[in-house]
Amino acid sequence: MDTRQSDAKTVAGLVAGAVAAPSMHNAQPWRFRFVVSERVLLLFADLERAVPRFDAGNRALHIGCGAALFNLRVAAAQAGFAPVVDLLPDPAEPLRLAAVRLGEAGAAVPAEDDLARLHPAICRRHTSRHPFEEEDIPEGIQRAPTAPGPTTPCAPTPGAWSSNRPGRGRSTGTNRTRPRNPAPARA
Numbered sequence: 001m002d003t004r005q006s007d008a009k010t011v012a013g014l015v016a017g018a019v020a021a022p023s024m025h026n027a028q029p030w031r032f033r034f035v036v037s038e039r040v041l042l043l044f045a046d047l048e049r050a051v052p053r054f055d056a057g058n059r060a061l062h063i064g065c066g067a068a069l070f071n072l073r074v075a076a077a078q079a080g081f082a083p084v085v086d087l088l089p090d091p092a093e094p095l096r097l098a099a100v101r102l103g104e105a106g107a108a109v110p111a112e113d114d115l116a117r118l119h120p121a122i123c124r125r126h127t128s129r130h131p132f133e134e135e136d137i138p139e140g141i142q143r144a145p146t147a148p149g150p151t152t153p154c155a156p157t158p159g160a161w162s163s164n165r166p167g168r169g170r171s172t173g174t175n176r177t178r179p180r181n182p183a184p185a186r187a
């Protein structure tokens, strides 16, 4: 297998991890392009997959793309890369959300180990469709660190906007209803 073929295989694997990210209405509003000569993966917002009726300002679209970028970093770290991410690399092209420079496999440093450890969660994670319950979040979870760590790989990271704020009820169900219609990577 030549370098080009092996790159294509590697990139397809990384993008497969990225597109397992959540997105509003499962719109998957992202596009990936691999610039072979620079070994850079570009992440674009795909406005054709926007849902303006429910997401007029494209805020959810950006959150979904951010989740895809995070998954991509996790997948890259797990594959032994130390990806360097440049957010909004071209001010003239706002749909180009990120450029992820892969570098050489095997260059990962210890900081990437924490990311790589999250890799199994890419496939395990899913949105809960269970109804909300009138029940407080257990103390231990409320006190969990806000950054994912080795013992809390999927700890919630509530922000001011989030309905997952401590003290609010939160669903804990586990059903999975995800029809996949992945946006293809473009080389």
Ligand SMILES: Cc1cc2nc3c(=O)[nH]c(=O)nc-3n(C[C@H](O)[C@H](O)[C@H](O)COP(=O)(O)O)c2cc1C
Residues within 6 Å of the ligand: 020, 021, 022, 023, 024, 025, 026, 059, 060, 061, 063, 064, 067, 125, 126, 127, 128, 176, 177, 178
């Ligand atoms: C920004 C954002 C907003 C979302 N809003 C809702 C929502 O209002 N109601 C809902 O049931 N799911 C919502 N979801 C979850 C998506 O429907 C879900 O991620 C998508 O169907 C894919 O399923 P999965 O998360 O199980 O992979 C949202 C997801 C994101 C990223």
